[in-house]
Each structure stands twice: as structure tokens, then as C-alpha cells.
């Protein structure tokens with residue numbers, strides 16, 4: 001048996017239209033899986049079409065995961081397109097930056113809702129099906145801010161601390177059903193989300209000095225860990241928060 005085999009696995013990847021989720025989805029497609037990508041806009045359809053044109057098995061659904069009813073619809077449509085689910089990857093997310101004294105409570109609630117509550121809801125919906133199958137993998141995307149507080153991102157850090165604890169908590173209760181729940185904690189990755197700090201000369205320098213790999217990460221750097229967590233190779237792993245960070249956390 002090829003421990004890392006993902007051929008014909010049914011995988012749902014949120015945030016699959018761009019950034020890290022897009023590259024994670026690409027890694028699964030390259031490994032032979034059927035992937036449904038979820039995006040917040042109609043662009044998700046084009047992204048899936050581009051993958052399809054390259055010969056991959058890819059479909060798309062779009063909607064706002066911050067709205068309960070839309071999340072349920074999106075999940076249902078994705079399950080119908082996949083014909084079930086083996087792997088769920090929660091790779092969507094947002095951030096907003098304010099000094100904590102000025103942070104609008106509406107923005108705080110929005111970030112917690114999109115980054116944490118929707119991860120809980122999607123994981124719960126997927127786990128119900130996985131429990132029936134006696135098998136499944138849930139992969140959350142945590143962050144360095146699951147461990148650190150960061151600056152001007154109190155809502156984001158709170159949400160990602162929550163994602164880490166949600167991962168551990170779900171793992172404790174779901175392992176007995178054959179469901180592995182783990183998280184990847186990416187380091188500093190060059191995507192749209194981090195553009196503000198990439199463009200800030202002082203912060204960029206500080207960050208680079210602390211990354212033993214000597215460079216920002218990319219979505220491609222996450223493919224290997226995601227394939228590991230989605231495949232039988234990780235069957236004895238639960239509640240792990242794996243840093244893929246060019247060595248940042250250890251420094």
C-alpha cells in the first residue's frame with residue numbers, strides 16, 4: 001500500500017480559490033484526488049475550470065461561510081458533487097488590523113465567526129458523515145498566531161488560538177470513530193493576506209531575520225504536510241498542530 005495515496009479521495013478544500021488553500025488543493029489534485037474547492041465568490045468556478053482543463057478532477061462551490069445558512073448550502077452542494085467526503089480542509093480565513101483599543105467589536109465578531117465558528121460548523125457537518133464511514137481526516141489551518149499574540153491582530157490571534165484548541169478537542173472526541181483531526185500552522189507565507197507586512201520594510205526585515213529558511217513560505221511549501229495529513233500515513237496522529245514555518249517557531 002502506498003501510505004500517501006490519495007487517488008480518488010473525496011476532498012473539500014475551503015479557501016481554494018487563492019493563496020494557501022489553492023496550493024493545498026493543487027497538491028491533492030496532483031496526487032489524484034477529486035477536489036471541490038470552496039470560495040467566497042463566483043471566481044471559484046473559474047479556478048476549478050482551470051484545474052479541470054489541466055486534466056484534474058475538480059469542482060467548485062461558492063458562498064459566504066460567515067453565514068450559517070450559506071455554509072450549510074455550500075457544504076451540501078460540495079458533498080453532492082463529491083459523492084461523499086473523505087477529507088475536509090478548512091483553509092479559508094480573514095484578518096483585519098487595528099490597535100486593540102480601537103478594534104471595532106463588529107470586526108472582532110466577524111473574524112471569530114469566519115475563522116473559528118465556521119470551522120467548527122464545517123467540521124461538525126463533515127464529522128457526521130465520516131463517523132458513518134468509520135474514516136475521515138479533518139485538517140485545519142492554524143497559524144503562528146495560535147502560539148503568539150501578534151500585533152494589531154487580537155481578533156485573528158484569538159480565532160487561531162481557538163482553531164488550535166478546536167483541533168485538539170475534536171481529535172479527543174472523534175479519534176474513536178476513525179477520524180483524524182490535525183492542523184497545519186503555516187509560518188509567514190507570501191499571500192494576499194500578509195501583503196501589508198511584506199510591504200512594511202521594518203517588519204519584513206524582522207520576520208526574515210527570524211526565519212532559519214531565510215525566506216517567506218509559499219503555498220507549495222504546505223503541499224507535503226497536507227498530503228501526509230490527508231492520507232493513511234497520518235492514521236495514528238491526532239490533535240497535532242504542525243508548524244510548517246521554515247523553522248520560525250523553534251528559533
Ligand SMILES: NC(=O)c1ccc[n+]([C@@H]2O[C@H](COP(=O)([O-])OP(=O)(O)OC[C@H]3O[C@@H](n4cnc5c(N)ncnc54)[C@H](O)[C@@H]3O)[C@@H](O)[C@H]2O)c1
Nearest residue numbers: 015018019020040064065066091092093143186189191193
Ligand atoms: N498567509 C499566511 O502567512 C498565513 C499564515 C498562517 C495561516 N494562514 C491561514 O491560512 C488560510 C489561508 O490564508 P491565505 O494566506 O491563503 O489568505 P488569502 O486571503 O489569500 O485567502 C483566503 C481565502 O479564504 C476565503 N474566504 C475568506 N472569507 C471567506 C468567507 N466568508 N466565505 C468563504 N470563503 C472565504 C477567500 O475566498 C480566499 O480564498 C487562512 O485561514 C489564514 O488565516 C495564513
